[in-house]
Amino acid sequence: MKKRIAIFASGSGSNAQKIMEHFKYSNLAEVALVLSNNPEAYVLQRADNFEIPSHIFDKKALYETDEIIDILKRLEIDLIVLAGFLWLVPQHLLKAFPNKIINIHPALLPKYGGKGMYGDRVHKTVLAAGDEEHGITIHFVNENFDEGEVIHQAKFKIEPEDTLEVIKFKGQQLEHQYFPKVIENLLKKYN
Numbered sequence: 001m002k003k004r005i006a007i008f009a010s011g012s013g014s015n016a017q018k019i020m021e022h023f024k025y026s027n028l029a030e031v032a033l034v035l036s037n038n039p040e041a042y043v044l045q046r047a048d049n050f051e052i053p054s055h056i057f058d059k060k061a062l063y064e065t066d067e068i069i070d071i072l073k074r075l076e077i078d079l080i081v082l083a084g085f086l087w088l089v090p091q092h093l094l095k096a097f098p099n100k101i102i103n104i105h106p107a108l109l110p111k112y113g114g115k116g117m118y119g120d121r122v123h124k125t126v127l128a129a130g131d132e133e134h135g136i137t138i139h140f141v142n143e144n145f146d147e148g149e150v151i152h153q154a155k156f157k158i159e160p161e162d163t164l165e166v167i168k169f170k171g172q173q174l175e176h177q178y179f180p181k182v183i184e185n186l187l188k189k190y191n
Contacts, residue, residue: 003029003078003187008085009036013043014172015083015104015179020050022180029187032075035068037087062090069096078190081183082141086118089141101141102186104179106171108153109137113146123167126158134158134167136174138182152182 005023007016013034020031034047034054047054061067069092072080082089082103089101105113107122117125126134135155140148154174158167 002027003190004032004076005029005079005081005183005187006033006035006072006075006077007031007043007047007081007083009034009041009043009083010038010086011041011043011084013041013046013083015175016043016081017046018176019081019083019180019183020046020052022184024050026184028184029078032077033071035071037062037085043084059087062087062093066092069093072097079183079187080141081179083179084118088115088143088145091143094141094143099140102151102183103139103141103146103148104175105137105139105146106168106175107137108133108135108155109139109146109150113137115145117146120164120168123164123171126167127162127164132158134171136171136178138179151186152178154178 007019009016023029023031031052034043034052036044036056039056044054055071057068080097080101112122112125133155135153137150138152139150142148156170
């Protein structure tokens, strides 16, 4: 039986799309649901384009009820993937899916992680620090932002002439290259 993935995303969803593409014809797994806390998120359109159901929720549904857990359990979700999801995952969801929730972060953790460190904020901080390398981290999710066990890191060199847009592009290329593969390798271990 195919493994089932749920993707949580708050924005555009380019990583979510790469994951949907990767598993579209897979015998191993499928994206069964896309969830978003943002009814305007473009990721919902991407899910629709792949004929993947989506679910929009608010803070109360996530933090004060078991609504999300019930949906995920009913769909027999094997792995939850955070792909640009900006809210902290609540304890009751972590307990319901132990070591089954992963995230991608646009920096080499433990550097440049934590609350409020996402997207351009991370890249601007890296540029301001004058770092010579930058990259991505795929990690398990725990009760703190960006502190879960690291699964995979990939890095690139920052050239002196690199702008914010260039390092953002380089990072996104790594995200798109590695995130679906890391998910696949994790799911193979769940067999």
